[in-house]
Amino acid sequence: MKNKREKIFSGTPWEPKLGYSRAIKVGDMVYVSGTTGTDPSGKVLAPGDMYAQTAQAIQNIESALKRLGLGLEYVVRTRIYVTQMERWEEVARAHSEFFGTIHPATTLVEVARFVDPEMLVEIEAVAVS
DSSP states (O other): OOSOEEEEOOOOTHHHHHTOOSEEEETTEEEEEEEOSBOTTOOBSSTTOHHHHHHHHHHHHHHHHHHTTOOGGGEEEEEEEESOGGGHHHHHHHHHHHHTTTOOEEEEEEOSOOSSTTOOEEEEEEEEO
């Protein structure tokens, strides 16, 4: 293999079921998988609260990045998936609180649902070290 892969796992039950890692670093690129507002056991935190789930998802992304020696300031791209687009401002407020001075390229898309119906938000991130 030309580029060494460094993988980070969060310990949630979804990773082994789907066969993925929370984050993977290849060279100077870091790809963080779709991350939700859950605790390490996979339990959804703050059911019904889109703002709180967004903040928790970003904190979970930050935790994965820290394990690779990075922080949110290295994020260059986020993709945000929501189940209720009419509540986009709750998501935007949380995203702005964490990324307001970093300004990553961002996409916001509505989806029908996630694997757990209590999940309202999922965020992917790409970082460059």
